[in-house]
Amino acid sequence: MKPNQYVAPHVDTVKWNINAIDDNNASIHFSTTDVRAETLAATDPSVYVQALVEAAEDHLNGDDWREAAMEATPCEFRPAGSEATGQQIITMADRTVKFDPRKNWDNQKISKGEVLAGSVIFTEPTNTALVISHRVTILDHNIQAGWTVGSLAQTAEKILEDIQLSAAGKIAGILSTAPSTEPVSEAKPTGKPMEIAEDLIDILTAHINQTVGHELSDFVVLLPVSLVGVLNRAAQRAGVGDIEDLIGTSVQPYSGTDYGIFLLPKHFTSLSYREGRDGNVWKIEATRNAGRQAWDLEIMTVVDIVANGKVKVKLTADGLQTEMVAFPMITNIKLT
Template sequence: MKPNEYKRPNSYSTAILSPDSGSIQYNVGSVRPEHKAATDASAYVQALQEALDGYLNGEEWREAAAEKTPCEFRPAGSEATGQQIITLADRTVSFDPRKNWDNQVVKKSEALAGSVVFTEQTDTALLISHRVSILDHNLIAGWTEGSMLQTAEKMLRDIEYTAAGKVARILSTAKSTEAFTEATPTGKPQAVAEDLIDLLTVHVNQTVGTSLADFAILLPASLIPILERAAQRAGVEDLEDLIGATVQPYTGTDYGIFMIPKLFTSLSYRQGRNGDVWRVLVTRNAPAQSWDLEILATVDVVANGKVKIALTKDRLQTETVPFPMVTNIKLTRLAS
């Protein structure tokens, strides 16, 4: 064979070392696809696609998703389900100025105890779309089951954190998000964690929850190492035990910390006609000598809370206005 000339092998050799005699034997036979699977890009992509599709469209993922944030999985062609919850306490609601019959401008009024709060989806839906090109030459040296498992876990975490960041962006401009600005806690991790928990506790929306356990906490991933270290110092298993609430990290732009009430469904995943929430697509990209793997899902954010309030004392004139349901705590650094 000439230099740099490729010739397809027609046999394979296996070396067997006998520990007793120290002899080496060689077995020679024809090449089969299963013997080349560890260097075959198509076999890698197929296994990865099947693993991702099996997990994302299985019960295990749905249980994990529902545990992180209140959500629903609705049939194809249906609308997101709005929620109706009776308020537990009086709550002053600020809204765009409205005029009553006496030509008085009303900017604030109370949502009285016993009135119904209902939710609608936001103006913006979320399309989760992640694509990766798996080049043939990156796999020609071989791969293992463990390396593929690590790749799949990394992909799932990236999708989870990135999608949560997109949800945070939508919530940051939602009409029912009530924003507060607080100074960023400083000091050692334990002190910072205690101050953060104090901030969350102070800003509990008593209308939709009475304790931190009634909320899912959406926070920047940069805070995770601090809270985890504080959990270690406190001797608890993880940061969720430390805070006393479900925690969902997100990456991307820092929009602050969000407190999402568990009593309301916040995310509505659209199912396809086959009942799957996620689509895992694989396409051969011949010019690039690669496989393109794309993961898709569509989510509606059901976070616009609304309630009827009275513009007059006799309650004959009412108006539907946005109701503060999601709390957003923006952390700012003090000027030195």
């Protein structure tokens, strides 16, 4: 504003101050700058978006999220520009592994070989990395009616929950076609929630891969979110706190396409999150969408899935000729 230029007062430059001691004594203050962010913050979309971004930054790029991620599934957070860390783990049980036919020195086609106890399994990332990217458009007119801290917290929790379930669903899709995933089929349990839960636990226990674990607590159970309500109800009937207490191990629900239930060995698989050059795992951006009178909020990260197992098997009886083949570590139980 130019010096000595008159500007008519309006809602953005005038605020009404009430005396804290005597509410009958008030004053009107005129400012040459915008006072909306101070006095009308609860109806300002930009303030709402700023608070949402700060809340997401504090949680997703804080220590609490990293600790929760490591409790849910084995994972690492690697510096920018580095490669995912593979694992080398010794098997504790003999197992016959089937693979694509290979020819040995005697021109014989071998379609399965024995992995002896003490053999070393090498794990590496799957061929497909996962880009987690979610965007939400926040329209101005949805915020200008007003908002509260409680509604902001509910929105943030819902966004983070949707991202978690959707990302787990994408991981399930990648694992469903991974070479180290062994598919099996079982009849879908029916009946009351407690009966369904008991049958599901029996199915999981019956399909434990003894080469990479001996009980359910050695695995992370990745399951469709449609089973969560049933298992939670069964947990209530059993008098325990939640699904994890009922099953006895970590449980990660996923949304989207139903790929079945996965048993992920805790000592043989992991997620490898890529940090940015600023050290943050998650990138959170808010941009103004002027054409729609809205704000676009995007939350993204990149994660590699270290779940492809490789092991050497003998193609000849003397063991002089060996071949690296995919080792089935993950069990995918499809309920039909």
